[in-house]
Amino acid sequence: MALLEVNELAVTFNTPKGPVYAVSDVSFAVDKGQALGIVGESGSGKSVTVKSLMGLLPRTAKIDGSAQYEDVDVFNMSKDRRKHFYGVDIAMVFQNPMTSLNPVKRIGEQLMEGMRFHRGLSRDAAKSRAIELLDLVRIPDPTKRLSQYPHELSGGMRQRVVIAMALANDPALLIADEPTTALDVTVQRDILDLLDSLRRELDMALILITHDLGVVRDRTDSIAVMYGGRVMETATTEEVFADTEHPYTQALQRAIPDMSMPRGTRLDPIPGSPPDLAITPVSCPFAPRCTFATDECRTSIPPLSAVPGSETHRYACFHPQGLVAAASTVGGEA
Amino acid sequence: MVGVGTRSLRPEDAEALIRVENLVMEFPGPRGAVLQAVSDVSFDVLEGETLGIVGESGCGKSTTAKAVIQMPRPTSGSxxxxxxxxxxxxxxxxxxxxxxxxxxxxxxxxxxxxxxxxWDIISEGVEIWGTHGAWTDARLVELIESVGIDPQYKDRKPFQFSGGQCQRISIARALALDPRVLICDEPVSALDVSVQAQILNLLDDLKTEHDLTMLFISHDLAVVRNVSDRVMVMYLGRVAEVGDADSIFDNPIHPYTQALLAAIPGSGVVDDGSLSGELPSPLDPPTGCRFHTRCAYATEVCTTTVPEFEQFGPDHWVACHNPQGTPVTL
Known part of the structure; x- marks a missing residue:
């Protein structure tokens, strides 16, 4: 059974200029101990999706659909359950570690705060747990770190502290929203490897949000590609890379320069700009930038269709480009 | 100041457009300390060439580029x-x-x-330097068009454009003065992946069209590989490796370059785990080779002596006591 199941999630912001449809009809599930990658550019709705799950959206946001975490209805839980839900059942790591940490409080205090609140640990017990956590996220000299302030640590170390804080109450699901975007490439890999090994060690589920398909490739079990607030393609990680059905997923792969390309290789950009979410969605959001778009794409929203023979691979497109297209051509000839 | 030397510079008769020698940039730090942002860096850029500068944050790549336009003036060097x-x-x-x-x-x-x-943003330079080029309003409109902005939007303000469009406007502003050299400091890092490729292709087109020489700074090695003729790898204010881009990316010699490449998925370079440590502070950089505190191959000599450039190919220079390749004499 899925640990978290999101069904037909829609988030609309009411702004003075009218509604903005940030997320529409998004469904996905994460199993216990599994890693899901949500891939998308800015404006794709990936962050709004997880913020809705974490109860972090402003009051102007209207949330429809459901999210079921074990026996908890995430959007309709009691105040008391809520108090001990976030940080205990689901925890989150944000993009910029400096803004996640309080600059005027010592690392130790910040680490201990959550455990003392949720578990009622004594100061000493919390302190030894804090040392244990810093050790778990491979921070050298953890005892010394407890009395340091965030500015005394490097960006990579700060992000490790933030991860340690998130792990303090043994969450069953960790959501990491672009956890390495603000960091150097070398540190990026260390943090991603750390998240990956922690997930295995602690048998924790992970939702990794990123704009980079390369990041999720080796580190997730399944992927959901989002664009314009909708899921474009979802499948196991293996399936997405072996058989990319959606033109957007394909374009995303081709637009990124690759170390194996010789210098001066012309890139294959996606023309145009990301969609305007203030318009009522009546068409495929990618249609204006898609080379395969037809009138059908501009007048109706493609539903999520299953790739024949797969229980996990789905795509929202009238003109799939992978094996589905190949199979239908062969079928036509026969 | 002892540096890695100037052997990597091309001969005088190569007529470099930019020639930087023994550049030092220091800033006052707390309590009388000196922040050594750039320590004795020398490089040259020939006309029409693109030099990519790579390294982690704090390695001095932006400071080096800004020193070229004297913003601010360097502590020493030419x-x-x-x-x-x-x-x-x-x-x-x-x-x-x-x-x-x-x-x-x-x-x-x-x-x-x-x-x-x-319009004001793009035409301001031309108004100030009026006589500099034969710019007319019509040519400015052409320029705006050439960067992919519809001229009918020329009276709009920046907030009415997306990030990618704003980068196009910045490029038009830079080109309005008919520059010979374009310095790009992480020009695509803040952009969405789908837009990055548009800007990289645009820069490539404009480079040919305007005969530009480029300094291209980025932490993204795949982007640098795509645009650069030559590459300079910097670490903590010094050059580790410099030369022909293909030679460096296909055959990295310096342990730091190798570690940097190994950090990228799909680069094919095997990681020896040497980059696990922390970047030391430029307020108190390590003695000798500044990379020795994080290097898997460091020996006694690395802690005491600054390595000088040695040649590893027709245009491939490495400053390392324990290079992962064999030097050549040409």
Whole structure:
């Protein structure tokens, strides 16, 4: 059974200029101990999706659909359950570690705060747990770190502290929203490897949000590609890379320069700009930038269709480009 | 100041457009300490060439590029543009010279004045330097079109454009003065992946069209590989490896370059785990080779002596006591 199941999630912001449809009809599930990658550019709705799950959206946001975490209805839980839900059942790591940490409080205090609140640990017990956590996220000299302030640590170390804080109450699901975007490439890999090994060690589920398909490739079990607030393609990680059905997923792969390309290789950009979410969605959001778009794409929203023979691979497109297209051509000839 | 030397510079008769020698940039730190941002860096860029500068944050790559346009003036060393040394030039002459050297920045939205229209932003330089080029309004409109902005939007303000469009506007502003050199400081890092490729292709087109020489700074090695003829790898204010881009990316010699490449998925370079440590502080950089505290191959000599450039190919220079390859004599 899925640990978290999101069904037909829609988030609309009411702004003075009218509604903005940030997320529409998004469904996905994460199993216990599994890693899901949500891939998308800015404006794709990936962050709004997880913020809705974490109860972090402003009051102007209207949330429809459901999210079921074990026996908890995430959007309709009691105040008391809520108090001990976030940080205990689901925890989150944000993009910029400096803004996640309080600059005027010592690392130790910040680490201990959550455990003392949720578990009622004594100061000493919390302190030894804090040392244990810093050790778990491979921070050298953890005892010394407890009395340091965030500015005394490097960006990579700060992000490790933030991860340690998130792990303090043994969450069953960790959501990491672009956890390495603000960091150097070398540190990026260390943090991603750390998240990956922690997930295995602690048998924790992970939702990794990123704009980079390369990041999720080796580190997730399944992927959901989002664009314009909708899921474009979802499948196991293996399936997405072996058989990319959606033109957007394909374009995303081709637009990124690759170390194996010789210098001066012309890139294959996606023309145009990301969609305007203030318009009522009546068409495929990618249609204006898609080379395969037809009138059908501009007048109706493609539903999520299953790739024949797969229980996990789905795509929202009238003109799939992978094996589905190949199979239908062969079928036509026969 | 002992550095890695100037052996990597091309001979005088190669007629470098920019020739930087023994550049040092120091800033006052807390309690009398000196922040050594750039320590004795020498490089040259030939006309029409693109030099990619890579390294982790804090390695001095942006400071080096800014030193070329004397923003701020370097602590010591020389920056020769054509035949003129910019470091010893008086303020007014430098100001007029700078029209030749233009810059585009990482965050395109904060690089543009939010209260001014696109037209004002792009034409301001031409208004000031009026006689510099034969710019007319019609040519400016052409320029706006050539960067992919519809000229009918020229009276709009930056907030009415997306990040990618703002970067196009910054590029047009830089090109309005007919520069010879374009310095790009992480020009695509803040952009969405789908837009990055558009800007990289645009820069490639404009480079040919305007005969530009480029300094291209980025932490993204795949992007640098795509655009650069030559590459300079920096670590903590010094050059580790410099030379032909293919030679360096296909056959990295310096342990730092190898570690940097190994950090990228799909690069094919095997990681020896040497980069696990922390970047030391530029307020108190390690003695000898500055990379020795994080290097898997470090020996006694690395802690005491600064390595000098040795040659590993026709255009491939490495400053390392324990290079992962065999030097050549040409």
């Amino acid at each position: 920056v020769v543009y054509r035949d003129a040394d910019l470091t010893s030039m008086d303020k007014e002459t430098l100001r007029s010279k700078r029209t030749d050297l233009q810059m585009i920045f990482q965050d395109p939205i904060s690089a543009l004045n939010p209260r001014r229209s696109v």
